[in-house]
Amino acid sequence: MNLASSSRSSFRRAAAGVAIAAWAAAAPAAERPWIEVRTPHFVVVANTGEGTARDVGWQFEQVRYVFETLWPWARHERGRPFVVFALRGESDMRALAPKFWENGREGTVGVAVSAPDKDYVALQAGVALPDNLRTNPYFYAYWGYANRALEASFPVTLPPWYQRGFSDLFGNTLVRGKDVHVGRLIEHHLRRLGEASRVSLPEMLAADWKSKYVTDDGWRRTFDAEAWMFVHYLVFGENGALRPKLNRYAEQLRQGRPSPPAFAEAFGELAPLASGFSLYISRQLYGYVAIKADLNIKAEGFAARALSPGAAAALRAGFHAAMDRPREARALLEEVRRVEPSSVLADEVEALLLDREGEKEKARAAYARASDRGSESFYVHYRRASLMRQPGASKEALTLMAKELDQAVRLNPDHAWAHGTLARVLSDLEPGTRAIEEAKRAVALEPSVAAHRLALTGALWSASRSEEARREAQSALALAADESDRKNAQEWIDFMNRPDAGSGRTGGAADSTAGAAGGDAGFQKDWMPGAAQACEAGHGDACAALAAVYQSGDGAPKDVPRALLLFEKACTASELKACVIAAYLKLRGHDVPKDEAGAKKLAAKACSGGEASACQLLKSMPR
Structure with a gap:
């Protein structure tokens, strides 16, 4: 924000x-x-x-x-x-x-x-x-x-x-x-x-x-x-x-x-x-x-219309949600529901509130409801698809994700992350030219973002263009802005250099980097015992992966306090993005005690380590 x-x-x-x-x-x-x-x-x-x-x-x-x-x-x-x-x-x-x-x-x-x-x-x-x-x-x-x-x-x-x-x-x-x-x-x-x-x-x-x-x-x-x-x-x-x-x-x-x-x-x-x-x-x-001034712009030529009370209240609720005022936002949403029970604008605001609060399943349902009711918000369609992302998704799920992302890029052709996420989905669904073009569009819009280069890496690899994929992965490594970017790029390079890697469908390698686009980790319960052992042994990435499961409730019962402890443990092991997530949880105080001082300390550690999102969070915190 x-x-x-x-x-x-x-x-x-x-x-x-x-x-x-x-x-x-x-x-x-x-x-x-x-x-x-x-x-x-x-x-x-x-x-x-x-x-x-x-x-x-x-x-x-x-x-x-x-x-x-x-x-x-x-x-x-x-x-x-x-x-x-x-x-x-x-x-x-x-x-x-x-x-x-x-x-x-x-x-x-x-x-x-x-x-x-x-x-x-x-x-x-x-x-x-x-x-x-x-x-x-x-x-x-x-x-x-x-x-x-x-x-x-x-x-x-x-x-x-x-x-x-x-x-x-x-x-x-x-x-x-x-x-x-x-x-x-x-x-x-x-x-x-x-x-x-x-x-x-x-x-x-x-x-x-x-x-x-x-x-x-x-x-x-x-x-x-x-x-x-x-x-x-x-x-x-x-x-x-x-x-x-x-x-x-x-x-x-x-x-x-x-x-x-x-x-x-x-x-x-x-x-x-x-x-x-x-x-x-x-x-x-x-x-x-x-x-x-540009006198070709004529005020009298602007389209004007009266807003219904429900639409006006929903727009103001969106402003309150952006200001991190959920109580005021929800008070207005109650007004909207009384007069316009099927308001798409209200669905959009409710989805944003739930998403911010870490209620991923409820948020996914609210985004789906807004989408099905004809939302014209690019973000609704992008975020619904992002929250559906998980390893081993069925063809039916991939098809729905591609449909949502197609709508997102139609509504906002300049949203690089929607193009990049669509490229990842198409790499699994129908590898080839279209996936590559979507990834190239993401790179053209934001040439300095390593994650978009990795989307292009996956699209090229799935289309059996291995040498080009290797070059893009090296570019992503050179552009890495933080340790997470470097780790994802190196994982791709290591994967492509394996003797048994071949060229074509990427499987786990593509999915391991897809999370950078804002998707859901989708971890399965049979993976968790081994992750718990690795976490106890001091592997921060394993702690962070477990924390994501307990935070979202996707793969285990939702347990935000436990998630916070695991994110902090991952932070101690220098997983800087985990520091940022733990800072957000403490700052917002959703399902855990609010602790602004603790949030600032976690964000400062990650910022000192070069995590850009932590530095942005520090800027936004009360002095």
Whole structure:
């Protein structure tokens, strides 16, 4: 989950972990009619007037246009919805995002959050934007859009200076009639740069997500201010001469090249850049760019319709689910069931809630129900197929998985994991050209992800193209981002080098790597006694495999506390993904005691070991 908010006074960045409030969700807003306005790339859900909803949609289209004009590497998933809630007043905002009024917080006029199936922004419409405004009150609405664009464009862990500085730069975008201003100054960053000791440029560039500059509140404010100013310099400094180099650096990151050599190749020697940046900080005047709005986008041409009370409540429930507010989400789902018992939107939200809580069987049933009722969510179809994945699946099951994944890639042709998972299924069901093409599509979309290379390895191997398969496996090994990637790639290489391997159907080798795509391990009971012995002997992978069984209840009675103990044991044996899962269980407190301190310790260990997902989790935890 990715979360951001605009505070009324200080625009503090929001933490992802939230306390659950007991009060009912969205009562005041439910009394007003809701409408939906669809632009080419956004869905505006509003309880304002239709004109305001159209204007909000137009502004977001302009933001998107400018983003892609300035940064040619930008990529968006065409089938991943981006929902913008336009709300009439503070009471509506408070009902949708209550956490920003809890524990003495001052409220918000804008918040951004991402879920597995879609991205959201909520904003209070009608906030004044005077001519002398410097910091946009909707800062984190646009910050959320920029951050999501970065995540879609770079399927790797970005350096903190780049991700934070870039998102801050774009967060202060202002849409002004016929112009869009990018690069306006941020007051609190300027103050910080004038008051605090600075981080040296080499230190800033070298900092990772576990650095004190990111994890310590005081240092992070300085780091964020300097990262913002550095990106500002790279975009607008030296009369724009550095911007092509910044784009070249971005493209190398997208291809999977590590940041230090990518930066050195794009910018050359660091000393002249550091000197230029130092002079830039000392300036009193800074430029920004005003880009002409795309006047071909006509607000009056957007499709608009009234939403039923059930549909409006289900959409708000999805926002609460993304914010990790299950109580509010389920309260709204109860409203939906009373008025629309067969609501597909409600099925989708319920499936997401169950999936997050580790209720895999119930989640699988909810995804199946949504799919059978005609869901247009790519994620419903992708996730249903992923949860069906297990070794030795029948032809009937494989056929159903392929059908679901075909639907997923139809609805979202840019979702690399759906293409990769479809390639794995087809490698078992009908090896050949189609499986290879789906895997190649996954690689083309996310060339730096090792798991997609392994999907292509399996597709090529099952089609008896063994030499090409070996090359792809070596590529996957070179691209491995963590120990799990390296292990999966090495297992493929070892398998293909066995004298008895032959070429063709992959059996266990293909299934052992399929789990990286988000599937179910599908372990069988006859395997478990041997795994238990191996776990006791200190084999972390065996502990993790057993833990997955007890967590899901697939192959043994569900026992989450036992699963947690096993995940922690695997973590002790340096199975870093097990550390992350154990951290999530402790952080969320589903079926086990909530333990934020313990979660942070587990995530820190995995992050220090190079597990990217652990570093992302650490970023989202309350400080």
